[in-house]
Amino acid sequence: MSNSLVFTQSLTPELLQKIKREAKVLKRQSQKTLRHRACLAIVARRYGFESWETCLESFQQAFKSWRDHGRDLCAAAQADDSRSYYFVQLHDYFERSWFSHWVGWSDDGFELRVPSKVKPAWFIRVFRECRKETLYVIETEEDYNRWTLFWHGPALVECDLMLSEVPHFLSPEPSYNRPRLT
Structure with a gap:
């Protein structure tokens, strides 16, 4: 299987982040008529890959x-009690969800929610001890990049780090999976 058609740029984490950002912009511009995975495939082809899967495979090998x-x-890390954290779940195809709280209603009647700071000890106990699942504690930019690019899954991300990596993280977003206000 060929990893790329004509690829001239070096494979760097910044390039993969750029492809992901452009896919998000494309999805927003398509007004959600395209699924995120289709947007990733379109952008990957712009950069010379056959598909999103070959793009991701190339980066994983590199x-x-x-x-x-x-x-x-x-x-296995324990959270630092002197720091604040957000609980963020990174799903396949780079879709994010997080622990949040209600702040109001959108114009179309859906809940507006923003991420909430959490007590890390409780999440660590529930995930690692009770559920026997992996829960990452992310406190450095390099670990954040590895988590977003490859590890995925649930994580406690240090607040300042999350806000520096995703500046619009605290913007209220409609919760479309909850019932609409009637």
Whole structure:
């Protein structure tokens, strides 16, 4: 299987982030008529890849050793009590969800929600001890990049780090999966 058609740029985490950002912009511009995965495929082809899957595979091969560095440490790390954290779940195809609270109603009648700071000890106990699942504690930019690019899953992300990586993170968003106000 060929990884790319005509690829001239070096494979860097910044390039993968750029492809993901452009896919999000494309999805927004299409007014959600295109699924996120289709947008990723379109943007990946712009950069010379056959598909999103070959793009992701190319990056995974290039960063195999970089990818796994620190994974076990983040999965076992304890949260620093002097810091604040957000609970963020990164799903496949880079879709994010988070623990949030209600702040009002949108013009079309849906709840507006914003991310909430959480008590890390409770999340660590529930995920690691009760549910026996992996929960990453992300406190550095490099670990954040590895988590978003490769590890995915639930994480406690240090608040200042999350806001520096995703500046619009605290913007209220409609909760379309909840019932509409009638």
